[in-house]
Amino acid sequence: MTGRIAACRFGVIMLRIFWWTTLIATIALIASLTTILTVGWPATWVDGWPIWTIALIAVIIIESIIFWIGIITVYATSVQLGIKIRVIGVLCGWIPVANLIALRLIIRTVGEEVRFESAKEQLDRSRAGARICATRYPVLLVHGVFFRDTKALNYWGRIPAELQRNGAVIYYGNHQSAASVADSARELTERIRQIVAQTGCGKVNVIAHSKGGLDMRYAIARCGAAPYVASLTTINTPHHGCGFADYLLEKIPLAAQRQVETAYNTAASHLGDKQPDFMAAVHDLTQAGCARLNVEIGDRNEISGHVSDTGPFAGIVCQSIGSRLAHATTGKFPLNFTYPLVKWFDGPNDGLVAQPSFPWGEHFTWLEPNGTRGISHADMIDLNRENIPGFDVREFYVQIVAALKQRGL
Template sequence: MNDRRTEKPLTVARIQMLWMGNLFLTIFLVSVVILSIWLVNRLLDDGFKETFLSLWYPILMIVILENLLFWGGIILVYVTSVQLGLKMRIIGIACGMIPVVHIIVLIMIISITGREARFEKAKMKLDEQRSAQQICRTKYPILMVHGVFFRDMKHLNYWGRVPAELEKNGATIYYGNHQSALSVENSAKELALRIKNIVEETGCEKVNIIAHSKGGLDTKFAVAALGVSPYVASITTVNTPHKGCEFADFLLGKAPAGLRDKVAAAYNGTFKKLGDTTPSFIDAVTDLTASRATEISGYIDQFDFKGAGVYTQSIGSWMKKATSGAFPLNMSYSFVNKFDGPNDGLVGEPSFHWGEHYTFLENKKKRGISHADMIDLSRENIAGFDIREFYVQLVAGLKERGL
């Protein structure tokens, strides 16, 4: 019954092609610079006519070889690179014929793809070295629970490259499969049913739950109020607004009723087409307000999770600055900061705390860690923070606890 929704892992062949493409472009750039200097010197010494008559054939061969190097390299990196991104690919095409600028852009492409190739080769080597240890083979399988406004999809994993990395290291993964936007209580009902089904169909006895954002509230409610605590070994919430979001109270209070209804109708209609049966935009957003989330948490946290044998922990992160996140979190960061203080682009740091153990992630580099980064949404290799390895060590920690 193991859900096969992990994205196709980077293969050895793909990394080799990326490395080869990067090498071709590097050789092209260096050789073009050297040959250009040499050719200019010959032209200055012998003149154009003499140089052309004596060197036309070697020059023709060089032009052909340089074209093969460039186009071979650029095609390989465009096809195989993840980190290059759509923006850089477009810039590369747009600037290809602009003198000097195209050299600068080419250097950027070589730099990005070179770092990616080195990073992925190092990760592959690490996974090979510890393969026999199966450090993520926990006693109970992992149930990964998505946040609001997303669905678990077969070909676009909410958790990015993380599940594939966990499986490589021995983990068994399942997904919540609940609707994208419901009240906390209704989402919890769907999760409770999902948990029972997994346990009944696989005989695994319990699951370890890793829940992102609102998924953490949904999970807590399911365990505390819907009778599934005997089937849950641990709960790890990731950037969950346990105390809600102050900015959500402000927006709901200020937004005209007509606008709210139009947005809700558009959202609900769209996600019904994507597979939801009874999505409710307004119910989901309302339960994320500070006033409502505090009320829900006050009720839920009366439950003795530890006494029920459920290990609990929470994780949070922050962006440091607006430019640490991609759109729309780069736009929301400053706004959220006015209401909730230091935040991940959506949730304020004080709202992350919950459970027996709390981990707050701060990147030592300039780049912060956003709400979306915590689920590898952009599939970006962030300098100073390896999201895939973070989850590997997180699950390895559960294994060490005997869970």
């Protein structure tokens, strides 16, 4: 058990001790006070109140110590509490009854986190010797639009660490956050050549999310990356574009678009992008933009069921994955707002990209929602570090890479 999970477990134990001992002590104090006042047992009020008062003060002090140790520990170490539950705990902390409900929510949430993470650690230990993700070629993770590869906030959440624990060698695209598909493709091609030259690995297995999938398809077909790519797995990539993006560009005044573009490009430049191009990235994500790109790329979008032996992707294992949310309310901001728009224009979607736009390559995997939750565009890269009931995103990627290893890649 890691230090963080051990601390979470300790915090939950302390809160459970607080819950039950406070309940028992409260009942005992009320019962003793009642007997003292009504029947004068075990002492009259005159003789018994000092002892009862001391007992009350002792209970308050001891329970306060137990509570604050527990709550500070879980607040400091839990990932699954998130901002919302933490705020609920603070706001309800001084409201009778509501504070008990909030405390039960905190205990249950962190308790489930401890159980889930402990099971994952046990699973990883049991298969450590197998190194099921130790592929022949290293894995290159390619991010989507409006994000960068940074150490402070990993775009891929807890996924890279889980892959590495199971034997994978991981690299990142390190391309700009917003650029045209063609420009991003050129950056990624150079990055792949750099990795191959430095490591002698020969090729890479690429896993690309969102626009990153379009960038990599273009890199392979038009920028010379094909000889260095063993496989390409696209995750929730809009291969046929996003219809609501076409609509927004049509309805939003050009002046407003330019203001947003200027603001974004300025901020992105300060964060490290050399030549950010907000509008070029957006236009390439429209249905019209993707139709043009698909012609330029020149591959066949339909699911083939086998590795292509002709065309720009000859000999490269190509597969795609897509998911959908069940309801707008189950998505995190801003996907809870965009989901209804995308649904109106394009149908079932992940909050940004609709189902018809996902399929590409020799095989397509469609992830259906579990219960009422669903799986969003952000969930597919563990952006929120959320343990989703019925969908272990980290294990999902482990199995993707393990399957590549089984194919000799």
